[in-house]
Amino acid sequence: MVWYRDATKKESLTVTVALDGDTMTVFYSQNFDPATGGMIEGEFKDVFVRE
Numbered sequence: 001m002v003w004y005r006d007a008t009k010k011e012s013l014t015v016t017v018a019l020d021g022d023t024m025t026v027f028y029s030q031n032f033d034p035a036t037g038g039m040i041e042g043e044f045k046d047v048f049v050r051e
């Protein structure tokens with residue numbers, strides 16, 4: 001999945017989504033840091049579990 005920041009499509013972020021039963025895991029390499037107000041590089045993961 002490619003996620004575009006705005007309609008100009010100048011900035012994009014590749015997001016990997018993995019599904020396993022009732023669990024969806026999202027991996028990405030940039031995230032918003034509310035402390036600085038900017039984007040940071042790293043390895044990020046969100047896990048969603050359906051109940």
